[in-house]
Amino acid sequence: MRLSVYRFNPEAGTAPFMQDYEVPLQHGDKMLLDVLVRLKAADDSLSFRRSCREGICGSDAMNINGRNGLACITPIADLREPVTLRPLPGFPVIRDLVVDMSQFFAHYRAVTPYLINDDPVPARERLQSPEQRAELDGLWECILCGCCSGFCPSYWWNPDKFLGPAALLQGYRFIADSRDTATAARLEFLDDVYRLYRCRSIMNCTEVCPKHLSPSHAIERIRLKLTKHSL
Amino acid sequence: MRLLGGQRAWIVQRLSALYLLLCVVGGAAWLLLYGRPGFEGWRGFVAHPAGALALLLFYTALFAHAWVGLRDVVLDYVHPFGLRAGVLALVAGGLLALEGWTVLVLAGAHSVGN
Numbered sequence: 201m202r203l204s205v206y207r208f209n210p211e212a213g214t215a216p217f218m219q220d221y222e223v224p225l226q227h228g229d230k231m232l233l234d235v236l237v238r239l240k241a242a243d244d245s246l247s248f249r250r251s252c253r254e255g256i257c258g259s260d261a262m263n264i265n266g267r268n269g270l271a272c273i274t275p276i277a278d279l280r281e282p283v284t285l286r287p288l289p290g291f292p293v294i295r296d297l298v299v300d301m302s303q304f305f306a307h308y309r310a311v312t313p314y315l316i317n318d319d320p321v322p323a324r325e326r327l328q329s330p331e332q333r334a335e336l337d338g339l340w341e342c343i344l345c346g347c348c349s350g351f352c353p354s355y356w357w358n359p360d361k362f363l364g365p366a367a368l369l370q371g372y373r374f375i376a377d378s379r380d381t382a383t384a385a386r387l388e389f390l391d392d393v394y395r396l397y398r399c400r401s402i403m404n405c406t407e408v409c410p411k412h413l414s415p416s417h418a419i420e421r422i423r424l425k426l427t428k429h430s431l
Numbered sequence: 432m433r434l435l436g437g438q439r440a441w442i443v444q445r446l447s448a449l450y451l452l453l454c455v456v457g458g459a460a461w462l463l464l465y466g467r468p469g470f471e472g473w474r475g476f477v478a479h480p481a482g483a484l485a486l487l488l489f490y491t492a493l494f495a496h497a498w499v500g501l502r503d504v505v506l507d508y509v510h511p512f513g514l515r516a517g518v519l520a521l522v523a524g525g526l527l528a529l530e531g532w533t534v535l536v537l538a539g540a541h542s543v544g545n
Contacts, residue, residue: 396437
């Protein structure tokens with residue numbers, strides 16, 4: 201398989217460049233990560249993140265042939281050669297395909313991604329009806345890989361101020377949670393021209409989410425909640 | 432709804448778009464049904480208070496919609512504070528001037544009609 205991979209080593213002091221590789225496939229190679237692991241064995245100077253190799257940890261998010269995705273769940277049979285691999289767009293590059301996600305996780309922390317409920321703790325768990333629990337489907341599955349935020353032009357232009365689709369989806373996950381009592385504070389935090397309203401609903405986030413979630417839909421639900429809340 | 436939040440502009444953008452859409456679709460349907468009104472028809476429409484109000488609302492919605500859209504473009508692409516403030520002031524001033532001009536035109540047409 202022919203690959204064209206973004207290479208950048210800040211310690212070398214050279215400009216980024218694309219390096220071509222030819223990686224012989226072997227029996228059992230199914231996903232792009234299999235090829236990358238084989239490539240790493242041949243050229244150990246190449247850096248990329250990976251861990252679970254089954255689309256759960258989100259470590260190997262990268263730009264594959266112009267589209268963000270997870271290398272571990274991208275079938276090589278579907279890829280046009282040469283496969284062009286770049287780091288997630290809009291993220292500072294640490295080295296090769298490894299990006300700095302500090303800002304991304306700072307935005308995630310900013311939406312207080314945990315249940316807030318100061319009511320007395322019940323003897324058993326805080327119960328939800330099946331309908332209330334169903335509200336969280338399509339939200340809790342986010343693995344924070346960054347594919348959505350890295351494919352959002354609004355995030356590229358204002359990565360320090362716009363929270364990005366991933367953090368906003370996580371924010372809505374707790375706004376939609378019937379057990380959470382901090383909805384008003386959460387909505388007030390998000391009612392900001394940058395944090396939420398840089399989103400133009402172009403839906404790139406929904407288009408590339410490897411878990412088939414819809415951050416764009418979650419963002420729209422936050423806007424509607426804000427509108428109802430203010431009436 | 433906070434004064435400096437993002438929601439106010441978002442609502443203005445959607446409401447103005449809705450009104451503009453209604454006007455464009457309604458206007459096109461009216462033209463298809465009744466044909467071109469001609470100069471006297473237009474003058475009669477603008478001279479009538481309801482017609483003048485509808486036109487004033489149309490242009491106000493258009494300028495409000497343009498303001499939110501242009502403001503978004505500036506917030507996205509113009510980052511230096513001084514330049515951004517200058518461009519926003521220019522855009523706001525231009526749109527306010529256009530709104531004032533619209534009011535003058537409509538008021539003039541209304542007085543001629545009477």
